[in-house]
Amino acid sequence: MNEKFKSMQSSMPWFTVYHPSLIEKPVIKFIKEVWHFRSRPILVVLDPQGKLVCPNALHMMWIWGSNAFPFTSLREESLWRDETWRLELLVDDIDPMILNWIKEGKYIFLYGGDDIEWARKFTNNARAVAQAAGIPLEMVYVGKSRNRREKILRLMATITVEKLSYIWQDLTMIWFFWTRLESMLYSKIQLGELDDHDPMMQEIKKLLSYDREGGWAVLSNGSNIVVNGHSSTILPALMEYDLWKDQVPVKGFDLALEEHHRTIHGISHPCCRFDFPMTMGRIPETMKCPECNRAMENFSTFLCCHDEVLPNVFF
Template identity: 70%
Template sequence: MPWYSVYHPNLIDKAAIQFIKDAWRFRSKPILVVLDPQGKVVSPNAIYMMWIWGSNAFPFSTPREENLWREETWRLELLVDGIDQTIPNWIREGKYIFLYGGDDIEWIRKFTTAARQAAMAAKIPLEMVYVGKSNKREQVRRVMAAITAEKLSYCWEDLGMVWFFWTRLESMLFSKIQLGKADDHDIAMQEIKKLLSYDNVSGGWAVLANSSKVVVNGPGSTMLPTLVEYDLWKEHVPVKGYDLAFKDHHDKLHGIAHPCCRFEFPSTVGRIPDRMKCPECQRIMEKLTTFFCCHDDAHHGTIASI
């Protein structure tokens, strides 16, 4: 694949710069526009499919991107592919797996303790992995140090792995936005949107998987109470199995709580949808402009306007 670079930005004609901004919607984040041998644009930005599928996305065209999504299913490998080998080993061993995130160490202590107690009572093999947050690097670092010191669960000690996890998730949403299918009713897209929205609210969240099969994901406000209330649904475990009994009770709590979803798109991203449906209730979401403090600490100031 031929690769060209410009020695200095000043060598680029102003008309070309304007075209790149207007036609290709370049702002400040890197994009990868793919041209075929005849110079025709075959993908307005292939960087998303590269993060999701790697070299399997070749030749990085829009038809290839659409085909890859048609072949994809809602499974744990979609979330963690290529990040580390530990989780694929758990999948092969047929274990139950909790992926969880957030920056509230007290919630994490309660969640991991309740998850371990419920697993012991149900006599199932359970593993847990902390995947952090998409921002607040220093706070995530402190949480990871506490998790490791207190042996609460497995976690990705390399922040680069945490970054890759969230970059891939965001790429999945942006890939669908680029294809004009962000509001399609496929299960994978709806669940991915939920995970990204949980990352923008306080507290924690979790995904329960039975080996490769993703059973349910939800915010901390419903996942933790489900575990704490194990005695209320334990009688269904022998009949339905741990995963379905968990999901049934969680869905009851979720139906009462009706948690909200929220998405944040940086102004540096070129393609932002004019509208988006909530993955929970399928209503059109309200669109706001937010000014967000960039300091990486526990408290951030925000100003929002409709």
Template identity: 80%
Template sequence: MDSQYEMVWIPIVDRSIELTEPMKEKFESLQTSMPWFTVYHPSLIEKAVIRFIKEVWHFRNKPILVVLDPQGRVVSPNALHMMWIWGSNAFPFTSSREESLWRQETWRLELLVDGIDPVILNWIEEGKYIFLYGGDDVEWVRKFTNTARGVALAARIPLEMVYVGKSSKREQVRRVMATIAVEKLSHTWQDLTMIWFFWTRLESMLFSKIQLGKIDEHDPMMQEIKKLLSYDREGGWAVLSKGTEVVVNGHGTTVLPTLLEYDLWKENVPVKGFDLAFQEHHGKLHDIAHPCCRFDFPMTAGRIPVTMKCPECHRTMERFSTFLCCHDEGIPDVLFQ
């Protein structure tokens, strides 16, 4: 597909900051490392063009990929999201292609893990029960995995578990991963790039839906994506699937108690199957607990919805302004975008 499109990098800089020699060297290094075309120097970009890119294309210091057709018409305001989700299958990267790909999708485990981990794809092929889980609390992880293993043994089902970390707090995630490895609690992704890619794809799903205007409560897949991203902000969580079919997408405050109360619903397992029995009991606890939902949109995200409805109770959520300092992640250098 390389010959069917061309890429051009337009480096937008903060003109209030004087370019020092180290900055110039960094720009030149970035420029020479890129296989595509670039504007020769940021100073050649007129202020009116920068204003247009910010106001019309919603650029907010975070890279966007605007797609133009051969006539110069915008066919996607930002194709990065669909690239993260579907890769080269998203070609020609138009909004209509994005809509078409979503129409073909279902809420399944392959959508979440893509080709990140072939081991999980093998488990899916074998029809195993799979817990995809995350969080940064070592004690919760230890209790969850040990309880899940005990329930699987009692129910006589093949169960696998994989830890996928968090979208932030890398140091805490590293510590949890180390504990999981030492105590052999479950499968885990040792490469943090895999964890980063998992969360980047999931966030891309949210922004892709927002970009297409699919943010209401009538889109079931959007509700599941919103739930998972929200759970990541507040403690532990787990997604249970049977093969590729997602059975439960739940917060730690409901998933773990469901497992701990196995004696209350184990009689339903032979009759309804483990997946349906688990789902029903989890639903009862969920109706009582109603985990809170929270979303954090950085001001650099570009298109941010004016309102959002909670994926749990479907009420319109309150909106807050937050100032967040997180030394664990490091502040990304947004001088050249």
């Protein structure tokens, strides 16, 4: 451990403790109990007078980058007030291709999951509906937040060979997408804004929970997100195009699909699930379901995973 510490210390461009043994036990206790440090990295921000101005700035850094400077909680609140539920918030500048599609006003499906059959059915039906409705559609597979690397790589290879959709070849892009999305949830929790009346928070919670329970898809018209759906609702909505196609010329493709999806969703009500690693430190004591607004049950889970899709990223 000492050699590992020296190796990491030598690569850091900032000041470090000369040796961990110099940190007094009361300080360690304070960092764990007051700053809620477990094992995942945190970035506590102090002002020039040593006053705490943000208990963990990593979340806002992942979401807004240098625009979050000076990385205070006040700045974090301000950024959220100016933010809207839009495709750029989800994809940031991960892929310039998607940003170009947004500028061109195309319909864009982001979709994920680890079931190739679901991916086949979804992309084939989405392409058929787009052709029938006469709309320009692009689709992007963005993987899954937690899964075995080999399984995701096999699924991505199949999507490429069968030309089902566009994919992110670099696993780091997938990692960054899910890290940012999870950071949005943790940022809101840290600010005490786990508000069940906050539409943006509800959409973030839905997307993260859908990822835990199968496939999902988000449809946008340019920047505007139209539908955020679970595999059990979005695929049937597309497959039942004949039931709502007459509404497309009247209401537009966006509203026609959204209304039919809402009808299916009202019957189906996909299950929601959230996994909070104990290593995160700040975990909400209670949480309401973004689907039905009822208090969710809390379980303790022991998970051992030696091969995740996420690449090794060192902070």
